[in-house]
Amino acid sequence: MELLDGKKVSNQIKTEIAAEVAKMRDRGEKVPHLAAVIVGSDGASLTYVGSKVRSCQQIGFESTLVQLPSTTSEQELLKKIEELNQDADIDGFIVQLPLPEQINEQRVLLAIDPDKDVDGFHPTNFGKMALDMSTFIPATPFGILELLERYKVETQGKHTVVIGRSHIVGRPMSILMGRKGWPGNSTVTLTHSHTKNITQIISQADIVISALGVPNFLKAEMVKDGAVIIDVGITRVPDETKEKGYYITGDVDFENVSKKASFITPVPGGVGPMTIAMLLKNTLLARERHRSKK
Numbered sequence: 001m002e003l004l005d006g007k008k009v010s011n012q013i014k015t016e017i018a019a020e021v022a023k024m025r026d027r028g029e030k031v032p033h034l035a036a037v038i039v040g041s042d043g044a045s046l047t048y049v050g051s052k053v054r055s056c057q058q059i060g061f062e063s064t065l066v067q068l069p070s071t072t073s074e075q076e077l078l079k080k081i082e083e084l085n086q087d088a089d090i091d092g093f094i095v096q097l098p099l100p101e102q103i104n105e106q107r108v109l110l111a112i113d114p115d116k117d118v119d120g121f122h123p124t125n126f127g128k129m130a131l132d133m134s135t136f137i138p139a140t141p142f143g144i145l146e147l148l149e150r151y152k153v154e155t156q157g158k159h160t161v162v163i164g165r166s167h168i169v170g171r172p173m174s175i176l177m178g179r180k181g182w183p184g185n186s187t188v189t190l191t192h193s194h195t196k197n198i199t200q201i202i203s204q205a206d207i208v209i210s211a212l213g214v215p216n217f218l219k220a221e222m223v224k225d226g227a228v229i230i231d232v233g234i235t236r237v238p239d240e241t242k243e244k245g246y247y248i249t250g251d252v253d254f255e256n257v258s259k260k261a262s263f264i265t266p267v268p269g270g271v272g273p274m275t276i277a278m279l280l281k282n283t284l285l286a287r288e289r290h291r292s293k294k
């Protein structure tokens with residue numbers, strides 16, 4: 001079994017990006033500027049956004065954190081988005097999901113300028129991704145592809161089973177793994193809450209990508225010997241004996257599944273850190289595209 005070490009690879013990627021930024025600075029060019037909008041004060045969301053901003057500082061990006069109260073109206077958020085769209089200094093921005101219930105997520109995603117949509121959630125960018133056009137690939141799926149590539153995991157002709165059809169992970173992942181080229185050229189099954197015989201389908205998978213959010217869902221007896229296991233689930237389990245009052249666990253029974261797997265991602269330290277690295281990569285890409293437009 002080989003560990004797909006997202007923490008290590010994400011640090012490599014950040015070092016690579018930092019070198020690019022240093023060159024930009026040396027040439028007297030503007031450096032990439034990422035903004036993150038967060039509505040409300042959900043603990044997990046604040047942690048993620050916080051580490052996005054910290055990573056920006058590490059690698060020499062400019063960053064702006066826009067924190068809005070949980071009572072923010074949809075109109076107020078749309079106004080903020082329009083400001084960020086118009087702000088020539090901002091290369092890319094994200095609106096952290098989930099949003100409070102008074103705000104319609106679809107209207108928000110539609111309002112983001114596709115050229116600044118470094119999450120790749122705007123329908124224009126999602127459509128481009130599905131059509132193999134150059135775009136921003138959503139950070140979590142992008143991070144998984146990058147891990148498969150850097151560890152030279154064979155995906156071509158393999159049966160990939162994706163568990164979960166969320167807009168930010170399962171759905172795009174199912175499209176990307178089936179695209180031409182490598183990592184891709186896979187035969188993809190997208191499973192979800194209405195899938196019948198899900199355990200039987202999973203047992204046929206060469207590659208399992210679990211994006212469910214159910215701790216211990218994937219057990220050793222469910223997977224084929226030598227399968228590649230990608231664990232996208234992140235659940236915080238309250239535990240007073242831990243320093244933070246909780247621990248983080250994925251969808252996979254790591255201890256037992258890792259004995260059968262050829263490659264496996266840990267949680268924490270797997271897909272999570274890769275998500276942040278690829279968001280930074282998309283922001284670098286956004287800066288380069290804006291530069292060559294002018």
Ligand SMILES: Nc1nc(=O)c2c([nH]1)NC[C@@H]1CN(c3ccc(C(=O)N[C@@H](CCC(=O)O)C(=O)O)cc3)C=[N+]21
Nearest residue numbers: 047048094095096097098119139268269270272273275
């Ligand atoms: N507009 C938007 N874009 C996103 O990309 C987005 C989002 N909304 N909403 C929530 C999800 C989730 N997400 C994570 C990012 C990093 C870690 C991460 O770094 N995890 C650490 C543990 C961090 C911890 O919880 O302490 C790890 O797995 O090692 C996890 C999850 C981005 N998301």
